[in-house]
Amino acid sequence: MKFTTPYIVLTGVLFLFAGYALQGQTMIDLTKEEVRAKVKEKHREFRRDNSVVNQQFNYLKYVNGMKTRTWILYFTEEDICRSTKLVCDYGEYDKVMDELNKAYEKVAESRWAYLVDRDTIQVTLLRQEWYFTVREARKN
Numbered sequence: 001m002k003f004t005t006p007y008i009v010l011t012g013v014l015f016l017f018a019g020y021a022l023q024g025q026t027m028i029d030l031t032k033e034e035v036r037a038k039v040k041e042k043h044r045e046f047r048r049d050n051s052v053v054n055q056q057f058n059y060l061k062y063v064n065g066m067k068t069r070t071w072i073l074y075f076t077e078e079d080i081c082r083s084t085k086l087v088c089d090y091g092e093y094d095k096v097m098d099e100l101n102k103a104y105e106k107v108a109e110s111r112w113a114y115l116v117d118r119d120t121i122q123v124t125l126l127r128q129e130w131y132f133t134v135r136e137a138r139k140n
Contacts, residue, residue, distance in 0.1 A: 028082070058075040
């Protein structure tokens with residue numbers, strides 16, 4: 001197959017937009033109000049869960065309709081998102097693994113990474129006995 005200049009340019013543009021779309025998915029560095037708006041607009045399967053309130057942490061908690069995914073977003077004192085945690089039933093495992101492998105670069109067993117500006121965001125999957133978690137935070 002012969003690669004022509006337009007083909008190479010088109011491929012480059014597609015990769016550029018794919019990378020831009022992935023960067024747009026993170027909640028890290030967004031304000032609490034921006035997170036609320038983004039969840040409402042782009043993650044309609046999640047609803048706010050106020051069933052348990054923990055005054056020790058500054059967070060927002062969302063649960064999907066099937067109650068198989070719980071998404072907790074942690075904020076600084078200034079209400080800026082610093083990390084997220086997704087808690088899932090094992091029935092979601094294959095789907096979540098597929099999502100992670102498609103969206104991020106795998107850097108180790110159960111670990112992925114991506115760049116936001118010049119910072120590396122690390123995504124870590126941790127298997128527990130009854131559930132698994134996916135944590136997202138800036139790499140130290």
